[in-house]
Amino acid sequence: MQRPGGDAAVVRVNDGPKALALTTDVTPRYCEADPFEGGKQAVAEAWRNLSSRRCAAACQSPTISISAIRNGLEIMGQFVGCIRGIAEACKALDFPVVSGNVSLYNETNGARSCRPHRSAASACSTISPDR
Numbered sequence: 001m002q003r004p005g006g007d008a009a010v011v012r013v014n015d016g017p018k019a020l021a022l023t024t025d026v027t028p029r030y031c032e033a034d035p036f037e038g039g040k041q042a043v044a045e046a047w048r049n050l051s052s053r054r055c056a057a058a059c060q061s062p063t064i065s066i067s068a069i070r071n072g073l074e075i076m077g078q079f080v081g082c083i084r085g086i087a088e089a090c091k092a093l094d095f096p097v098v099s100g101n102v103s104l105y106n107e108t109n110g111a112r113s114c115r116p117h118r119s120a121a122s123a124c125s126t127i128s129p130d131r
Contacts, residue, residue: 007049023049035078039085047093057093062086063101079104 008023025045031038043060050057064086066079079102090097 006053008053008055010053010055021050021053021055025049031078031082035081036085036088039082039087040089041085043086043089043093043095047095057095059096059098060090061099061101062097063103065103 007025008021010019010021012019023046026042027038027045030041039062042062046060047057064079064082066082067075086097089095
């Protein structure tokens, strides 16, 4: 087992030698500046978090949070950019997506109500043998 405080949680499964490693990460300002690169960066950062705990990433479940799609093509473009960035990073890393979540209406009366405003968080996990 590993002590708390690293970039990923490592939790022993029952009393056996295996452990479950989990992480989630995103840098919202990257997604806001360039949704495509921000989506790629979120996947890569989560991958690095597991690697830093000596675990091989097995799968991921991305979450995309964007303001109201009804606000026009710019918002839809950000959404599509995040998806494309996530997809490219997953293909490059041979990293399967097993589920996901999308939140499209993160505002109240036209004002942002949810932070981060534009983001593509990547949650990753793996089973780590012999911990």
